[in-house]
Each structure stands twice: as C-alpha cells, then as structure tokens.
Amino acid sequence: MAELTHWILALFCVLSGLVEAYHFQNEVVEPLLNYNGAKRYHCPATAHKQPANRQNTTLRLKQLRSEMTRVASIQGPPLDGYIVTSDDAHQSDSLDPHDMRREFITGFYGSAGEALITWDKAVFWTDGRYHIQADHQLDCNWILMKRGRPEVPSITEWLKHEFHSQNVRIGADPTLVSAIDWETWEDELANSSIRLVPVRNNLVDLIWQIDRPNYNPHPAYPLPDKYSGKAWQDKVQSIRVEMESYRADALILTALDEIAWLFNIRGYDLPNTPVLRAYAVVTHGSIHLYAPRHKILRSVDEHLKMDFCSHANCVTLHNYTSIWYDLRTMSQAWNLVWLPTRCAYSPGASMEIFNSIPAEKRLPKPSPVLSLRAQKNEIEAEGMRRSHLRDAVMMCEFLAYMEEQYELNSDSWDEMQVARLANEFRYEQDKNKGISFPTIAGYGPHAAIPHYEPNNLTNIKIGKTSTLVVDSGGQYLDGTTDVTRTLHFGTPTEEQKKAYTRVLIGAIQLSSLIFPSSLKSNQLDIVARAPLWNIGYDYLHGTGHGIGHFLSVHESPIGVSYGQPASSDKICGPVELKPGFFLSNEPGYYKEGDFGVRLENILETVEAGKSKTSESFLKFRDVTLVPYEPKLINYDMLNPSHIRWINNYNRRIRDEVGPELKRRLKMDAFNWMLKKTATIPEVKLVDEGLLFGHSNSTPSTCKQFHILVYLISLYYILCNFPDIWS
Ligand SMILES: *[C@@H]1O[C@H](CO)[C@@H](O)[C@H](O)[C@H]1NC(C)=O
Ligand SMILES: *[C@@H]1O[C@H](CO)[C@@H](O)[C@H](O)[C@H]1NC(C)=O
Ligand SMILES: *[C@@H]1O[C@H](CO)[C@@H](O)[C@H](O)[C@H]1NC(C)=O
Ligand SMILES: *[C@@H]1O[C@H](CO)[C@@H](O)[C@H](O)[C@H]1NC(C)=O
Numbered sequence: 045m046a047e048l049t050h051w052i053l054a055l056f057c058v059l060s061g062l063v064e065a066y067h068f069q070n071e072v073v074e075p076l077l078n079y080n081g082a083k084r085y086h087c088p089a090t091a092h093k094q095p096a097n098r099q100n101t102t103l104r105l106k107q108l109r110s111e112m113t114r115v116a117s118i119q120g121p122p123l124d125g126y127i128v129t130s131d132d133a134h135q136s137d138s139l140d141p142h143d144m145r146r147e148f149i150t151g152f153y154g155s156a157g158e159a160l161i162t163w164d165k166a167v168f169w170t171d172g173r174y175h176i177q178a179d180h181q182l183d184c185n186w187i188l189m190k191r192g193r194p195e196v197p198s199i200t201e202w203l204k205h206e207f208h209s210q211n212v213r214i215g216a217d218p219t220l221v222s223a224i225d226w227e228t229w230e231d232e233l234a235n236s237s238i239r240l241v242p243v244r245n246n247l248v249d250l251i252w253q254i255d256r257p258n259y260n261p262h263p264a265y266p267l268p269d270k271y272s273g274k275a276w277q278d279k280v281q282s283i284r285v286e287m288e289s290y291r292a293d294a295l296i297l298t299a300l301d302e303i304a305w306l307f308n309i310r311g312y313d314l315p316n317t318p319v320l321r322a323y324a325v326v327t328h329g330s331i332h333l334y335a336p337r338h339k340i341l342r343s344v345d346e347h348l349k350m351d352f353c354s355h356a357n358c359v360t361l362h363n364y365t366s367i368w369y370d371l372r373t374m375s376q377a378w379n380l381v382w383l384p385t386r387c388a389y390s391p392g393a394s395m396e397i398f399n400s401i402p403a404e405k406r407l408p409k410p411s412p413v414l415s416l417r418a419q420k421n422e423i424e425a426e427g428m429r430r431s432h433l434r435d436a437v438m439m440c441e442f443l444a445y446m447e448e449q450y451e452l453n454s455d456s457w458d459e460m461q462v463a464r465l466a467n468e469f470r471y472e473q474d475k476n477k478g479i480s481f482p483t484i485a486g487y488g489p490h491a492a493i494p495h496y497e498p499n500n501l502t503n504i505k506i507g508k509t510s511t512l513v514v515d516s517g518g519q520y521l522d523g524t525t526d527v528t529r530t531l532h533f534g535t536p537t538e539e540q541k542k543a544y545t546r547v548l549i550g551a552i553q554l555s556s557l558i559f560p561s562s563l564k565s566n567q568l569d570i571v572a573r574a575p576l577w578n579i580g581y582d583y584l585h586g587t588g589h590g591i592g593h594f595l596s597v598h599e600s601p602i603g604v605s606y607g608q609p610a611s612s613d614k615i616c617g618p619v620e621l622k623p624g625f626f627l628s629n630e631p632g633y634y635k636e637g638d639f640g641v642r643l644e645n646i647l648e649t650v651e652a653g654k655s656k657t658s659e660s661f662l663k664f665r666d667v668t669l670v671p672y673e674p675k676l677i678n679y680d681m682l683n684p685s686h687i688r689w690i691n692n693y694n695r696r697i698r699d700e701v702g703p704e705l706k707r708r709l710k711m712d713a714f715n716w717m718l719k720k721t722a723t724i725p726e727v728k729l730v731d732e733g734l735l736f737g738h739s740n741s742t743p744s745t746c747k748q749f750h751i752l753v754y755l756i757s758l759y760y761i762l763c764n765f766p767d768i769w770s
Contacts, residue, residue: 045481045515045526045589045597045628045644078195079205081167081187082179089184097501098183099151105166105185107251108149112161117245118215124207125162126247127199127216130155134300134321135222135391137598138314138481141257145220145248148256152181158199160214162206169199172584173495180501200232210237218242222391223383223398223408224614242395263339264311264320266347267594271522272308273423276348277357279306279416283326286412293378295412296371296401297324298393301596302384302413307333307359309344310594316481317596318519323367325374331359334367371400384411387616388600388608389589410616414601417592419624424593425648427522428626429667432646434473435518435525436669436701437708442469443529443670444716450506450533457506459485459498462514470518480517480524480597487512491530491640494585494632508534510639511544511676517597524592526628527668528644536676540641543633544676547641549575550631552689554587555645558652558663564618565627569606572631583632591626591646602627621662625649629664643672669697671720684727694721 086094113122128150132143138155146152150159150168154177157170169189170178178188189196197205203214218226230240269275283306287295297303300319304310311320322335333348340361345351349358362370375381381401385392387410398406420428442465450457462485470476486496488510496502506512512533517526530544550572557571565588572587590602601619604627611617621627630644645668652661671694682690698721705714 045484045517045528079197079202081196082175082190084182084184084186084188085179087184094183095180095501097181097499099181101149101151101166101183101185104149104251105161108161108247109163111247111250112163112215117247117250118241118243119245120241121211121213123215123241123243124212125160125203125214126243127214127221128159128161128248129216129220129225130157131220131222131391131394133219133394133396134298134323135394136300136314136317137389137596138316140259140314140321142259145246145252148252149248150182150186152178154178154181160199160202165206167202169196173493198232200229203233203238204236207236207238212236212238213241214238215241215243215247217244217246218396218399219394220246221395222386222393223395224386224392226395242399244396259321259336260312261338262312263341264309264335264344265341266343267304267308267310267521269308271423271427271594273421273427274308276306276308279308280326280331280357282416283412284328286416287326287328287382290380290382290407290409292380292382292407294325294327294374295382296393296397297326297384297411297413298397299384299390299411299413301592301599302390302411302417303333304595305417305592306413307348309347310477311339313339316479316519318477318594322364325367325370327378329356331356332362332370333359334362334364334370336364337361368396368400371397375401375405378405380407381405382407382409382412385409385614387411387414388603389596389598390414390600408614410601414616415619417599418590418601418619419622420593420626421624424523425624425626427520428593428646428648429523431475431518431520431523432525432667433669433700433704434475434520435470435527436697437704437710437713438469438473438518439527439529439670440701440705440717441710441713442466443531444713445469446531447533447716448712454508454533455505458503459487459490459506460500460503462506462512463498463516466514466516470516473518473520475521477519477521477594480519480526484513484515484528486640488639489637492634492636492638493640494583494634494642506533511536511540511641513640513642515642515644519594521594524594524597525668526591526597526644526646527670528630528642529670529673530641530643530676531673532676538678540639541676541678542681543635543639544641544643544673545678545681546575546579547631547633547643548672548677549681549686550587551629551643551645552686554629554631555647555664555666556685556689558661560655561622561660561662562620563662564620565602565604566606566608566618568621569604572604572629573606576631576633581633583634585630585632587631588628588647591628593626604629621649623649623651623662626667629666641676644668645670666693666696669693669701671697671717674720674722679724687724687726691723691726694723697721 111117128146130146132139154174160167166185167187169191172192175190303322303324304319310318313319313321325332350361353360383393383406385408463483466483467479482497487506490496491511491513512531515528554572569587586605588604590599592599601616608618626648629647632642634640645666647664648667649662650665652663655661
C-alpha cells in the first residue's frame with residue numbers, strides 16, 4: 045500500500061519555496077498566502093446541482109457553534125474556534141466508524157485532514173492525496189486548504205491572520221491530538237494572543253447522538269505462542285530492560301498495535317487492523333491493562349493471568365476510562381515516565397496523556413515496542429512467509445479468473461467488481477482474518493492516483509487501452525500481506541511498457557541489493573528510484589514501509605523515503621535494518637490523467653553471508669510470490685542481471701506456489717501461472733561478480749570494452765585539447 049509521505053510533500057514545499065525565492069530575487073520574500081482557500085467545485089450551492097455525495101453540514105455546524113458558547117460544554121468563556129482532528133484517542137491510522145468525528149462534521153470521508161470551525165467560517169486542511177475528493181465531498185460551508193501547495197497557510201498561520209483581538213480561545217479535544225502536534229501548534233502560536241484550550245467534553249460527541257454507529261461488541265482473543273513465537277511475559281521483560289536503561293519507572297502505551305503485540309492479543313476494534321481498544325501501563329513491579337470489561341473474556345483473563353494479580357508478571361485489568369484518574373494518582377509515586385512520541389507511522393501519545401503526568405516527570409521518546417517488534421522472531425518470520433504463500437495462491441487464482449472472465453465478457457468489469465473479487469478470494473484462504481486495508485483498484489486515470497479507492501461515484505469500467513493497478517492485502521493469523529500488481533487487458537503502448545519496465549527495474553535493483561548493516565533505511569530508497577530519476581521522474585510516495593505480523597499494514601519504525609527527517613531526542617528517523625525486518629518495496633510511475641504503474645512486493649531482510657570486512661552485510665528475499673505481467677515488459681531495457689533476477693523469481697513462483705495450486709486442484713490458476721512465469725532466454729555473458737557479490741574474474745569482453753573506452757577517451761583528449769601537450 046503506497047503511503048504518501050508528508051516528508052516528501054514537505055520537501056516539495058521547500059523546493060517550490062526556493063523556486064519562488066529565486067523568481068523574486070531581491071524582493072522581500074513572503075509566501076503568497078491565500079487565506080480564502082482554493083476555488084471550490086460547484087460553489088456557491090444555489091448556482092449548481094450539488095455532487096451527490098455531499099452532505100449538508102449547515103445544521104451540524106450551527107449546533108457545534110452553539111456548543112462553543114455553552115459553559116456546560118466548555119467550562120469557561122466561549123470559544124472563538126474549535127479544531128476537529130482525524131484522530132481517535134489512540135492516534136490510530138484508521139478509525140472505527142464510531143470515532144469518525146471529523147467525517148461527521150465535515151462530510152469528507154478521506155483518512156486525513158483537520159477541520160477548524162469559527163463563528164463565521166469552517167476551514168478544512170488536507171494533503172495532496174485528497175484535494176480532489178475533499179473538493180467534491182465538502183459542501184459549500186467549507187473553505188478548502190490544499191496543503192502541500194506553496195500558497196496555502198498552515199492552521200496556525202491562518203489563525204494568526206484571522207484573529208487580532210485579545211484572548212482568543214481555540215478549543216480542541218486533547219485526547220484526539222498527539223502531544224507532538226499540540227506542542228507544535230502551541231509553539232507556533234506562542235507570540236500571538238491566541239490560546240489553545242484543551243476541552244475535555246468532545247463537542248462533536250455532544251451533537252452526534254442520532255445515527256452514531258456503536259463500537260462493535262466483539263471480544264478480544266489471545267494469539268497463541270505458536271503464532272507469536274514469544275510469550276508476552278518475555279516481551280514485558282525486554283521492555284523493562286529498555287525502561288531500566290533510561291531509568292524510567294513506568295511506560296504508558298496508547299497505540300493499539302503496540303498493546304496487541306506486547307500482550308499477544310488481537311481483537312476487532314479497527315476496521316482492517318486486528319486490535320483491542322485499550323491502554324497499558326508497564327512498571328517494574330506491575331502491569332495494567334485498561335480495556336472495556338465486556339471485551340475481555342475468560343480466555344484473555346487466563347492468558348494474562350488476571351485472577352488475583354498482585355505481582356510483576358501478571359496483568360491487572362481496569363475499566364477503560366479509569367486510565368485518566370489512575371495516571372494522575374499513580375504518577376505521584378513515579379519519578380520518570382516514558383511517554384511515546386512520533387516515529388514513522390506512529391504519532392505517539394495524546395496531549396491528554398502527557399497532561400496527566402507532571403511535566404518534570406515526562407520522558408518523551410519513541411516507544412520501546414517499535415524496535416523490539418520490528419525484528420520478527422523465527423516463528424513470526426515463518427508465519428509471514430507462509431501467509432504470503434497463501435496470499436500468492438489467492439492472487440494467482442484471482443488474476444487468472446479475472447483474465448479469463450474478462451476475455452469472455454469485458455463489459456461486466458469495473459473497478460469495484462475487481463476490488464470486491466480480490467477481497468472474496470482472500471476471505472476463502474485458510475487462517476484469513478479479513479483484508480489489511482481497503483483494496484485499491486484503479487484503471488487508467490485512476491491508476492495515476494496512488495491512493496485511489498473506487499466507490500459508487502467514481503467507479504469506471506476496465507478498458508483495454510490503459511493499465512489497472514490493484515493494491516491489496518490480507519490479515520492472516522500468521523502474518524499480514526500487501527501486494528500490488530499492474531495489469532493490462534489489451535495491447536500496451538510503448539510508453540506504458542517503458543514505464544512498467546522502469547518501475548520493475550527499480551524494484552529488482554532494491555530487491556537484489558547487498559548492503560552493509562549500518563546503511564539507514566532511507567538510503568535504500570535511491571536504489572529503487574534511480575531508473576525513474578534517470579528520466580527526470582520521481583514518485584511522490586515512499587518506496588517502502590514496515591509491515592506487521594497480523595497487525596498494521598504500515599508498521600513503524602521502518603520507512604524507506606529519502607525525505608525522512610533525521611532522528612532527534614523526541615522523534616525517530618531512518619533506522620538500520622536487521623535480519624527479520626519485513627518491509628515493502630513499491631516504486632511507481634504516475635502520469636496524471638492517463639495511466640499509472642506500481643509494483644509492490646514484501647521483502648524479508650536476511651544475512652548476506654560472510655563479508656570481506658568485519659562489518660556484516662544484509663540482503664533481501666522477496667516473500668511476495670506473484671507473477672509480473674510479461675506483456676508490459678520491454679525486454680530491450682533489461683540487462684542480463686535483471687533477466688537473471690526475473691528468471692530466478694519466476695522459478696521460485698513455479699517451485700513454491702505451483703505445488704500449492706496443484707494440491708488444491710486449481711489447474712486454471714496453475715496454467716495461468718506457468719504462462720506468466722515462462723523463462724526468458726538469458727544472454728550467456730552474465731557477470732556473476734556484479735550480480736551476486738562473488739569475486740569471479742571479469743569476462744574478457746568487459747576487459748576489451750574497457751580498453752576501447754580508454755582508447756576513445758585518449759583520442760578525444762588528444763584531438764580536443766591539443767594545448768595540454770604544449
Ligand atoms: C442545508 O440545510 C439548511 C437547513 O438545515 C438549508 O437552509 C439549506 O438550504 C441547505 N443547503 C443546501 C445546499 O441544500
Ligand atoms: C516569539 O518571540 C520570541 C522573543 O521575541 C522569539 O525568540 C521567538 O522566536 C518567537 N516565536 C515565534 C514562533 O515567532
Ligand atoms: C468499572 O465500571 C463499572 C460500570 O461501568 C463500575 O460498576 C465499576 O465500579 C467500575 N470499576 C472500577 C474499578 O472503577
Ligand atoms: C453503492 O451503491 C449500493 C447500491 O446502489 C449501495 O448498497 C452501497 O451502500 C453504495 N456504497 C457506497 C459506498 O455508497
């Protein structure tokens with residue numbers, strides 16, 4: 045799944061800023077802030093028919109504004125504005141429908157963005173993934189700020205421009221803003237008369253009573269050690285060692301995928317991530333879990349040794365909401381409390397969690413779970429391989445079926461049908477627990493939008509002239525998968541083939557890299573991008589992300605993105621890889637309004653064997669085993685080592701996926717697979733030394749080539765610079 049990284053967007057802002065600075069040369073350079081936002085699609089409302097998926101937010105905004113003055117709601121003077129973020133109380137990547145407060149108030153259903161409601165304005169900020177969708181979905185009450193464009197003010201810049209009177213109060217729910225974001229806003233507003241006010245009563249909750257979805261009632265369950273590979277008590281022990289090294293008395297965990305990993309429990313509390321809604325507190329002498337009581341059945345009780353717990357290696361269960369009271373009382377006995385901060389895909393704990401601990405006792409640092417979890421143990425790694433094998437079987441079945449059915453009747457195929465079918469094939473697999481994110485199926489111009497998800501209003505037919513990008517993944521008891529393939533149901537153009545081949549070469553180059561273990565994750569990015577940079581093209585998302593073991597599809601701390609900021613005390617930056625790290629490799633090419641290509645495999649990091657120096661070397665092994673589309677490959681662009689790589693990869697598919705397809709009597713899929721993985725004739729002279737790091741002698745043609753280059757260079761120098769000899 046392609047994650048548009050904010051780092052890269054930020055980089056582009058800086059670059060556009062520089063270009064602008066260059067244009068104005070000696071003039072005072074001020075950003076061209078457009079406080080009125082972008083020109084809106086189909087606004088004002090009266091002039092046009094409104095897009096069908098727009099909700100009328102007039103009444104909701106009116107109700108929210110009235111809560112902004114009610115003393116009962118805000119316990120203080122009226123608010124001048126109120127911020128609604130896209131977070132839940134655990135800063136989760138995706139939300140339960142019950143927590144979609146920002147969606148409720150704005151009517152916009154993309155995953156990211158912040159809303160600000162003042163007395164006479166409603167403003168919404170969102171990033172490049174969602175500029176078009178937000179313009180369609182937001183009704184005309186809303187000003188749209190297309191974040192990432194140079195002229196767009198930030199939320200604090202906008203506030204400072206809007207308000208000039210004394211004592212301006214802007215409210216927000218401190219449980220729904222990460223501490224790091226809250227403090228950044230506070231710093232930016234430091235010299236103004238605007239104050240950020242924590243409002244504990246969520247104002248959206250007060251007005252969102254009717255038709256609000258309930259949390260689902262499904263209980264959590266233990267993940268047996270045969271899947272997790274390590275008892276939770278051992279994990280807690282490792283966490284305590286980390287805490288000891290920083291002299292922390294307590295660690296507060298709020299991220300749901302960290303709690304699920306630590307206790308080897310799973311649940312149903314996020315749509316595509318198998319977690320339990322809970323908080324956890326670990327001290328050297330006790331462990332506390334704050335979770336809704338009805339979600340903890342006897343099996344979890346027993347698993348976590350909850351009965352009569354009174355020692356260091358059992359878990360005490362508390363009511364979910366007791367965390368706020370308990371933190372304030374328990375922290376009196378603590379000197380230093382580890383509070384998670386931002387790291388890659390994890391925003392860290394909320395401002396309210398920070399506020400519950402006296403400032404002098406806070407140790408803000410990325411969570412110790414992240415680095416312990418990233419290195420998957422042998423059982424988890426084996427589970428990842430097995431789940432990817434099952435996923436590969438399913439992908440072969442699905443792709444073979446789609447190709448066959450398309451030939452019979454191309455009219456019945458649209459994007460939603462593709463997504464639906466991919467999901468259904470996954471649900472059929474052994475140990476499947478759903479999909480790991482909403483399936484992306486984009487044809488033609490939609491394939492050029494990395495984050496496109498088809499819906500009723502955007503759905504288009506799959507034609508024969510362009511590419512179809514399918515990015516999907518599954519949750520299995522023994523692993524999480526994420527795979528992207530680009531398809532074509534007609535005859536691809538030269539341009540489409542060239543783009544596909546460049547993306548494929550990028551993926552091959554990263555997959556076959558052998559590198560010292562001290563290399564940082566962001567540096568890997570260059571290898572995959574090089575074939576695209578060569579033609580002056582760059583894709584605006586990261587090349588890779590960490591992936592969980594039956595957990596989040598985007599898992600911190602691994603990010604493969606050259607724009608990622610360096611580590612500091614408070615945030616984590618690029619990391620060094622270790623054997624057992626799993627990450628995605630997903631270069632892409634997007635021609636706006638025309639077509640797109642993305643190819644994504646999950647890689648396992650493994651040892652590369654003995655090195656010539658004392659430093660250890662690492663390499664990758666693809667765990668995704670799904671054929672590429674031969675007709676989209678331009679073989680003239682491949683060098684012998686690329687061809688060798690593809691042949692090896694295809695052989696692995698035939699050897700590993702083939703027997704599984706046969707065993708299940710999926711002969712159509714088996715034959716499809718054989719057709720797609722046919723061996724490409726290899727040119728004899730492959731330089732094995734360059735390919736696999738062996739020190740074979742250079743083939744003689746290479747030597748002759750070097751001599752030729754030398755002679756040409758000499759000739760050139762002698763003819764063009766005769767005076768160097770005089
Ligand atoms: C939205 O609803 C309000 C009243 O709730 C109504 O006055 C207004 O005309 C509606 N706007 C549109 C565009 O339908
Ligand atoms: C606020 O003012 C102080 C002192 O005048 C200055 O050092 C600081 O940079 C200012 N902060 C901002 C965000 O403008
Ligand atoms: C937990 O909540 C229930 C009702 O929701 C209440 O009866 C009980 O006393 C609470 N327990 C604690 C320890 O606060
Ligand atoms: C799409 O349309 C179908 C039927 O017309 C409906 O059941 C479904 O809820 C719609 N989905 C969305 C996302 O609007």
